[in-house]
Amino acid sequence: MAFTGRWETETQEGYVEFCKLLGIPDDVIEKGRDYKLITEVTQDGNSITWTQLYPANHKVSNSFTIGVESDMETIGGKKFKATVNMEGGKLTTTFPNYHHTSEIVGGKLVETSKAGSVVLKRTSKKM
Template sequence: MAFTGKYQLESHENFEAFMKAVGVPDDEVEKGKDIKSISEIHQDGKDFKVTVTAGTKVILYSFTVGEECELETFTGDRAKTVVQMDGNKLTAFVKGIESVTELDGDTISNTLSFNGIVYKRISRRIS
């Protein structure tokens, strides 16, 4: 099942606690808590290009499954990681954060864990 598509954030749990734990300033947490981000994903085999638009902020990144890449963290830092894929699940570890993204039909769930704090995002395909 291909990840390619445009997805809008439908719901999220534990946003504020997670963002504060990873070092996002309080004013940024406050601004971001109600934004319904849009993620555009293009998958070509093991190659991914992702554009995330959250309000006025746009984050672009690309990676090839199994190869080292550089991703932007929530605090704006860049960090190297290797994204792994197992069926319809992508997993990465970036600066102490474990990210598991799973595609199920038209729904993407992204679960992020840091020091025992779990943040879950659910997005639905809009095109």
């Protein structure tokens, strides 16, 4: 239940490089560069709903059960199937173009997305 709550981005590293690698247009990257992304997580046992609120009231919400293949969606609207696993207190999953890990470190939500050698690290505080 450590992930449950509402989180706001404090810092992000590698944002521009990661977005460019995913093919996100420059104007969209610029709008999101300093945006304080809000992440809302609800958890009931192994069932989790993970919602991210982006600029212009855009949101992406994925519901999944740990260890069970689930239907997911990217920010760009691409649908895919993935299994979210719990490994040593970390949630891990593979998106179509990158691997994503979420963990709680020092009371903060730390999300790391890796695509080859490009890494996006986002740290959020609990609201």
